[in-house]
Amino acid sequence: MKKQxxxxxxxxxxxxxxTDAQVRFGARGSLSISNQTKAHSISKSRxxxxxGVIGLIPLDYNDKWYFSPxxxxxxxxxxxVHEPKKANDYPEKKDIKTFTNFLxxxxxxxxxxxxxxxxxxxEGGPYIGFKLGEDVERIENTEPFDEEFKSFDFxxxxxxxxxxxxxxxxxxxYFYGFPDQIKYDASNDKNHNSILNFGVSYFFN
Numbered sequence: 001m002k003k004q005x006x007x008x009x010x011x012x013x014x015x016x017x018x019t020d021a022q023v024r025f026g027a028r029g030s031l032s033i034s035n036q037t038k039a040h041s042i043s044k045s046r047x048x049x050x051x052g053v054i055g056l057i058p059l060d061y062n063d064k065w066y067f068s069p070x071x072x073x074x075x076x077x078x079x080x081v082h083e084p085k086k087a088n089d090y091p092e093k094k095d096i097k098t099f100t101n102f103l104x105x106x107x108x109x110x111x112x113x114x115x116x117x118x119x120x121x122x123e124g125g126p127y128i129g130f131k132l133g134e135d136v137e138r139i140e141n142t143e144p145f146d147e148e149f150k151s152f153d154f155x156x157x158x159x160x161x162x163x164x165x166x167x168x169x170x171x172x173x174y175f176y177g178f179p180d181q182i183k184y185d186a187s188n189d190k191n192h193n194s195i196l197n198f199g200v201s202y203f204f205n
């Protein structure tokens with residue numbers, strides 16, 4: 001994990017020294033609604049969060065195109081909803097935690113609709129993720145009982161937002177991961193991380 005973070009920091013350093021324009025840095029916090037597709041017979045999304053740092057690196061001289069890398073701590077996953085087959089079956093109906101925590105690194109390209117200080121923007125690009133931990137309830141006689149979670153993820157993200165004076169920004173994003181995330185899930189199907197994200201960013205310079 002330390003190796004990946006060091007390589008990413010070196011990547012940002014090389015890019016920032018390759019451009020004559022000002023590179024800006026800020027912080028981003030967000031609310032997330034996540035799930036893992038086809039992981040459970042009945043699933044319920046998790047309301048989580050993301051916190052991290054964001055960069056804004058100019059790609060042109062018109063204040064419209066930027067490379068915007070980030071490093072985020074992401075609380076994601078879902079609930080496995082257990083429903084007894086009969087009224088008196090045990091255990092009772094329960095939302096069973098199937099939570100994962102990731103270090104996600106989006107590498108987004110951003111386009112402002114104009115060079116105005118306050119303007120809408122769109123963004124999109126790949127991301128990579130490294131699992132930091134998991135919090136999974138194991139309850140007897142519920143499915144599944146032997147899930148194994150993968151430690152790596154990657155996928156694509158798309159978003160739209162509004163910038164106020166190019167300093168305070170609000171955005172909505174959607175991220176979808178490509179690799180199968182759970183081995184030995186109940187349906188033995190492909191399971192993908194899916195995250196709808198509502199966030200606010202603030203740039204310090």
